[in-house]
Amino acid sequence: MGLEVHMLKVSTLFIKNYVYLIIDKHSKKAALIDPVWDEQKIMELLAENNCTLSYILLTHSHPDHVHLADTLARNTGCRVHMSRVEIEFYGFWCTNLFPLHDEEEILLGNSKIKAILTPGHTKGSLCYIAGNNIFTGDTLFIEGCGLCWGRGADPAEMYDSLNRLKRIIPPHMKIYPAHRFGQKPGKSYENILQYNIYLDFRNKEDFIKYRMRRNQKLLFAFR
Numbered sequence: 001m002g003l004e005v006h007m008l009k010v011s012t013l014f015i016k017n018y019v020y021l022i023i024d025k026h027s028k029k030a031a032l033i034d035p036v037w038d039e040q041k042i043m044e045l046l047a048e049n050n051c052t053l054s055y056i057l058l059t060h061s062h063p064d065h066v067h068l069a070d071t072l073a074r075n076t077g078c079r080v081h082m083s084r085v086e087i088e089f090y091g092f093w094c095t096n097l098f099p100l101h102d103e104e105e106i107l108l109g110n111s112k113i114k115a116i117l118t119p120g121h122t123k124g125s126l127c128y129i130a131g132n133n134i135f136t137g138d139t140l141f142i143e144g145c146g147l148c149w150g151r152g153a154d155p156a157e158m159y160d161s162l163n164r165l166k167r168i169i170p171p172h173m174k175i176y177p178a179h180r181f182g183q184k185p186g187k188s189y190e191n192i193l194q195y196n197i198y199l200d201f202r203n204k205e206d207f208i209k210y211r212m213r214r215n216q217k218l219l220f221a222f223r
Contacts (some may be wrong), residue, residue, distance in 0.1 A: 002026050003111050003131040004073035005176065007043055007185060010037040015064050017178055018185055021129050023148025024052050027109025031055040033128065033135045034178055054108060058082040059137025060122040061092040065178060070094035081106065083117055086124030087153055100126065111203075118165065121146035127165070134169060135176045142175060142183040148211055154210040162198060218223040 002025035010017055019042060030051040035042050046053055053076045055093035056069050061082065073080050073095040077186035082092060084099035100106075114129040116171035118139045118142040125146075128135045139161055148155040169175075183192075193199055201207040 003133070004049075005092070005130075005133055005174075006049065006187075007176070008038075008041060009180075010041060012064075013036045016180070017064055018176070018180065018211070020135055020176055021049070021051075021131075022108065022111075022113070023049055024109030024111045029054045029109040031108050031113065031130075031178075032072070033057050034059055034065040034137065034159060035069065035072055036064055039068055039071060042072070051196050053078045055106065055113075056127075057125065057128050057135070057191065058138070059178065061086050061090045062123040062138070065137065066092070066094070068148075073097075083124035083126045083142040085117065086122060086126070088216030089123040090141070110194070111190065116165070116168070118161035119152075120148055120154055120161045122150075123154075125161075129173075132172065133174045133176060134165075135163065136165075136168060137178045138175075139148055140165060140175065140177060140180060140196075141177045142185065142192050143181045145211070146169060153196055155211045156204060158211065159201070159204045159207045166199065214219065 002109050004023040006021040010019055017036055019035050022031045026052045030053050051165045055064050057064055069080050080097045081100050082095055084101055087099050100115040105114045107113050116127045118127050121138045125139050127139055148158050171188045173189050175189055176185045
């Protein structure tokens with residue numbers, strides 16, 4: 001499959017995110033994963049790669065993942081996708097919004113992108129598989145997994161989602177999360193299995209107890 005993946009690091013105040021640009025090499029059609037914060041950098045990246053924005057793919061509805069979705073959809077006319085569950089549960093709306101169902105596929109030129117429903121961080125979080133790449137939002141990080149606090153979050157569902165990903169992600173597939181906490185995005189799943197403690201649990205109750213443990217020193221303390 002002829003896909004290119006470009007990473008763009010953006011930030012606002014203390015929050016840092018990765019925005020991903022996926023390009024179908026044959027058609028030069030492109031999709032953006034969770035575009036936020038820096039519209040100028042994003043538009044420059046599109047221009048540099050001489051591609052046409054067809055889709056914005058949102059992993060979930062938190063502000064640090066959807067900030068530029070409406071603006072870019074209005075300015076470019078592209079479609080915006082988010083899971084049907086997420087849209088209905090949180091009442092999310094933006095211009096040109098279209099819901100996706102679990103395992104639904106969309107075409108980006110000659111390339112397929114598949115949506116995988118992975119609740120836990122939010123009620124309707126999605127991961128997107130494109131070629132040998134999976135974009136995991138705040139579900140699976142290289143170093144850990146997303147927080148399970150707040151409305152619609154559920155550590156039991158996170159456990160089930162991570163185990164579902166274990167079943168469907170081949171060892172060589174590259175993992176691209178929305179945030180980085182030490183390790184660079186794009187490592188293989190086989191690689192992160194070696195040191196991501198949240199993928200070691202074999203018992204749901206133990207996982208929940210650890211994910212929701214008290215007195216975590218940092219908001220994103222994975223160990």
